[in-house]
Amino acid sequence: MEENKNVNGQQNTAGEGASGGRKRRKRHRGGGHSQQNQQQSQQKQQPQQNNKQNDKPQNAQKQQNQPNQGNNQGNKKQKNKGQNQQQQPKQNQQQPKQNQNKNQQNNANKVNKEENRKDTYLYTLDGNLYVNLTNKCSNGCDFCVRNERSSYYGNYLWLKNGDPTVEKVIAAANGFGDLTRFKEVVFCGFGEPTYKVAEMVALCDFFHEKGLKTRLNTNGQGNLINKRDIVPDLKGKIDFVNISLNASCVEKYQPICRSQFGEAGFAGLIEFAKICRKEGVDCRFSIVDCIGEDEVEACRRLAESVRIPLYVRKYITDS
DSSP, X not given: OHHHHHHHHHHHHHHHTHHHHHHHHHHHHHHHHHXXXXXXXXXXHHHHHHHHHHHHHHHHHHHHHHHHHHHHHHHHHHHHHHHHHHHHHHHHHHHHHHHHHHHHHHHHHHHHHHHHSOOOSEEEETTEEEEOOXXXXXXXXXXXXXXXXXXXXXXXXXXXXXXXOHHHHHHHXXXXXXXXXXXXXXXXXXXXXXXXXXXXXXXXXXXXXXTOEEEEEEOSOHHHHHTXXXXXXXXXXXXXXXXXXXXXXXXXXXXXXOOTTTTHHHHHHHHHHHHHHHHTOOEEEEEEGXXXXXXXXXXXXXXXXXXXXEEEEOOOOOO
């Protein structure tokens, strides 16, 4: 059967001529054109499909990238939060340090002011001019105004540079201008003035020349301190002597006044008062009202027995 086809095919090709060939060509052309169109349409569809297929992975990549971007933004926010959280404790840590630095600076300023301040040799109170000659004292009285105080009515009486000379006190006095406006000059301060008898006597001459009277506030142990009778030195120099009695007997005096001379301290002040009266130096005893009414009356009886006036003064609670 295959051989017959070949023979017939040759015959037809020779017998029919061009007509048979045209028909076949047309068919071939027509068929070819349709195939080309199909191929072209397929080719056109393929790139569109390819484009669609290509679009899908791109969109997928975009969708994949978008969560990554969200994660990145979330990570950035978390980092920023972490940084803020790290910064906040640092700032909170810095605040106490700053407060500590301020406190240290304030304390340093206070210390500097305290160290740089000048010693107070003279101060005014109740219309009088007070002289602060020393911080030494032979007593340690419970009720003393200098206990646990850095100042007395705003006056810093603790001497950081030692006891003043007569010249320094006079220079300070000249800084007050007209001294006649004061009622009297009182030797008192944060110590026992009889430790500085010579300086006190010299200053009495200066103030007397200015027309001022002089007073000595003392614990009455000046003779024990100087190991001699100082009353003759005071005569004509000190116009008035105030002697702190504070108790009616030695048994009550020593526990509250604690004299470094022991029981001799109380006996010494009584003897000092007697000598002042004998030598014509005006004097009196003084006590504070906090010792109680019974003790005040006992002190009054003692003062009357040695013929020395008694002055009861109020205890200073705040200065």
